[in-house]
Amino acid sequence: MKIDQAKDIVIKAGKELVKRGLIARTWGNVSQRIDADTMVITPSGKDYLSLTRDDIVAVNIHTLEYTGPVKPSSEKAVHASCYQKEDVNFVIHTHQPMASAVSACEIDAFDTDSKFAYLGEKVICALYGLPGTKKLNKNVRAALLKSKGNAIIMKKHGAVCFGKSFEDTFETANELEEACRGYLENVLKQKADTKKVSETTAIRYVLDKYRIEAADLQAKVMDVAIENKNILTDQSPAAVALSNLKHPLYPMVDDFAQIVGVKMESVNYNQQAIQSALKRADAVFVRGYGAVCSGLTMFDAEAVKMIVEKNCIAFIAAFVTGRVKPINALESFLMRTVYKMKYSKQI
DSSP, X not given: OOHHHXXXXXXXXXXXXXXXXOOSTTOSEEEEEOSSSEEEEOBTTOOGGGOOGGGSEEEETTTOOOOSSSOBOTTHHHHHHXXXXXXXXXXXXXXXXXXXXXXXXXXXXXXXXTTOTTTOSEEEEEOOOOTTSHHHHHHHHHHHXXXXXXXXXXTTTEEEEEESSHHHHHHHHHHHHHHHHHHHHHHHHHHHTOSOOOHHHHHHHHHHHTTOOOOOOSOOOOOOOOTTSEEEEEOOHHHHHHTTSSSOXXXXXXXXXXXXXXXXXXXXXXXXXXXXXXXXXXXXXXXXTEEEEEESSHHHHHHHHHHHHHHHHHHHHHHHHTOOOOOOHHHHHHHHHHIIIIIHHHO
């Protein structure tokens, strides 16, 4: 494949990831194989909707070497590992909601339905490693050796999907999302002893276990304005429900630690309390109302809102499966610090 053709496919895929809500901000990445030794991959820290050919980086699959001023994705090693599998020509790393929820559940694998042509008999979950590290790549490599399908879940991180083409790989991502939803629904049916489940069923299961009266999950009017910050509210059922818990929400997935903070507090509907909490993190629960999400730009606030809702769903999924284990405080602090000091400035 010619390099410009490969770059155009990667640019198209990056826009498709944003359109389908499979990533937030610049989290996630895309690559296309050119030949046996070379792939092109999305850059580190650039908006996918504005990418040009000059932003897409050619990387040696075996050495990870590249030339030029643009830095490739920090997950380039994970992509290179996927290209060690036979007939893999395209790779996407996603942060899709249901796969991210399963990634928070501390399971090593789950069986799939035969209708999923791209997933094999089971989806393997790679052990956790900090983003962009050799440990993460080592864990993904180990999972790839066990997998007969075209997707791997990375614990507390997201998923990596691969295939012969752009089309096959996106279909794999679709199948993975459906399979993850099915797995969680089956667990909930057993735990809640019901034949029909929904997001509300899962939410009420959590509230019942905390002995909290099933709150009205309909959004209440919440008007918040903070000087020099763009504000969005998340009044999804999951956010409203978890705002009633007495403890903070900790990172179940690592992009929450990076983009939101090391914990998300819950305060009463009070402008001063909300403003104070937003000095320690980029989102705060308002008890009984949902979440307030902030950012220096509206783009930032939208990313925070997306991550908050995803982390809420991940917590609920982990609670239902009985395996709530947030990322440890030290690793969360490290990721938050790196993000605040380097990545956000790069953007």
